[in-house]
Amino acid sequence: METFLQEAKEASSIVATLSGTVKNQVLNDMATALIDNSERIEEENKKDIVAGKENNLDAALMDRLLLTKARISDMATAIREIAVLKEPVGRILEGWTTDTGLNIQKITVPIGVIGIIYESRPNVTSDTAALCLKSGNVCILKGGKEAQNSNKIIATVLQEALVKNNLPKAIVSLLPDASREGVAKLIKQDEYVDLIIPRGGHGLIKYISSNASVPVIKHDKGLCHTYIHKDADVNKALDVSINAKCRRVGICGAMETLLVDENIAPTILPQLKVAYANYETELRGCVKTQKYIEVTTATDEDYATEYLSNILSIKVVSNVAEAIAHIRTYGSDHSDAIITENYTDAEIFMNSIDSACVYLNASTQFTDGGQFGFGAEVGISTNKLHARGPMGIEGLTTYKFKIYGSGSTRA
């Protein structure tokens, strides 16, 4: 482990100062190498597929695991798209001259060595490696056990492209000990590792952020709300509420709880019931909700649950203050929306809700780096510090100060 980490740290000083031209050349070579090695990759992927069947993985997981020529080609395309992003390193964020004559530049630099812990889909391996390389970072990848053969061959192919360009393999590597103990060790190596990004279940993320001494950027749960205010436009409210829940139920930006103002509840709840019936969404509601539509009872536990499935909790609230209080109690500070034509209450809601993304008259499913126009997405951070919400490639950089003097001494 020690030697492995030392190599990673040494490689980080090499990749940090590569020019954009070189990095893009390597990225394009990586893309080509993936396509040229499609058969090798499919062969190794088959081992994971066979093991997955033996272990009775569910159909959705098996589908995410499978690599075909077309999917490998998509992985290559994703790398080429990362190559054409604007160079993220060396951007001067601010610059000024002090009274004492120092010229100060605040300039973006890579973070260093980044450990990424993720599950199942093997394309995350190539996406993440490409994002880290483009931003001048070394990555240590730890994918899911069920994709181990696929991840290993993908990393090997990417390393071949590094070696072809006379760069150390350690710029992209898999954690050698991929066991739970290996992860437990990795997250304590603050001397070598600068950042851990865990992507996966709530338990894994909780474990890592409680035990890491390395800083962590979490990609944790989204318990998202939409609040239909009394002055909502009914059609907008219907469109947005359906989209926020039903477009895709399994993503972190999907709405889990719908809050309905009591003044609009008699009008809109019956229409919502009809609309959700088309999507076979299971509705659960509070006692007040049950005055207007027939639904099973929502418990406190429902309001605290990120279903990630086709179930929706509904609560009738008496005003914007009650909506805000509910979200404060049950929300996860991810994405929350208000539907209203009322300017004052819209701003009260948007300023009071302390979530990464707060929406007016829009679906919470927009929380996504691609939708925000970030070009490539590292993920959706539920951290408050450094990177919050949809995280583009600049989230993989930090800054330093370059200070130019003229023999300057401090008085």
Next chain:
Amino acid sequence: METFLQEAKEASSIVATLSGTVKNQVLNDMATALIDNSERIEEENKKDIVAGKENNLDAALMDRLLLTKARISDMATAIREIAVLKEPVGRILEGWTTDTGLNIQKITVPIGVIGIIYESRPNVTSDTAALCLKSGNVCILKGGKEAQNSNKIIATVLQEALVKNNLPKAIVSLLPDASREGVAKLIKQDEYVDLIIPRGGHGLIKYISSNASVPVIKHDKGLCHTYIHKDADVNKALDVSINAKCRRVGICGAMETLLVDENIAPTILPQLKVAYANYETELRGCVKTQKYIEVTTATDEDYATEYLSNILSIKVVSNVAEAIAHIRTYGSDHSDAIITENYTDAEIFMNSIDSACVYLNASTQFTDGGQFGFGAEVGISTNKLHARGPMGIEGLTTYKFKIYGSGSTRA
């Protein structure tokens, strides 16, 4: 503890949305209250002074502990200076419209509840409380045991100003259980606390960053270097080297190791010896150094030590690459400088050294928020993420996205 933290969290939603006008009014009231209560404060401070004498605290520590009318007046002035800073909350950092017609604002918001753990000087209590209030945060303060009576009365006086303005006392509070166990509990409360800022000894900081589940912004050690390149201007090199070491030896930006290029060593080392003799600086050097001047031998342990006292390690290096390698091995990524007139090597050094502050022809003692023009300083972060190096009040804010749609749904 639970009730205390709940009150802090509730207070955070109140202070987060206060207008600048209200916050400034409270800050000015706090300043006035400190002066009006000078006698009460001095009285409580005397208890700490008496206890300090009983515990044989050293003279420097005793001096830092002492509060006089003049020092209390300085604390009030510092608060008034924080009040006039530009409002840090609600700044729109970026804004754009997406292809799908969403209008997105990336806007600064307070972090929430901040725990600050610090030592000795009681003025940190009022400075920190004022910085946190100005940036819309609740602070939980844990000062040194030796200043407990002083900190308690200062916090009480600040709370009286909050109450006078109908605001909850919990906006500024002392950690009720200030024992080591109390701190151990606090740093695990990620449900209530958003950030821990430890300021103090390396041991304390190491303990906190290894054990916290709350994110930490460290203010750790500075093992700073100055490298005199072969093409240095000798006068600049002498001025800067003396200033970097001798202006103040006990601050984190003070130079601990001087690297001298072998091509300039014969010229400059004898001059440096004379110059440092004026400041009675103890010099320790490598074998090559000892060829030119008489000094005791510097060991590997010397190069790894942050002296914070009037001792300087010297090493003769053969080129910029060896200087960079030495700093990578022994440095703490805080502040490092090169003295040269050579443009190419200057940029190689400044781009390769991964420190918060990299200087050309300037003293590392400039690493200070005041010197950078930040107006008020939270401290000097040795984190890579969120805030790096001198940390102004904007380091106490984060951002969120406000997204304005028109009934927008995602395709």
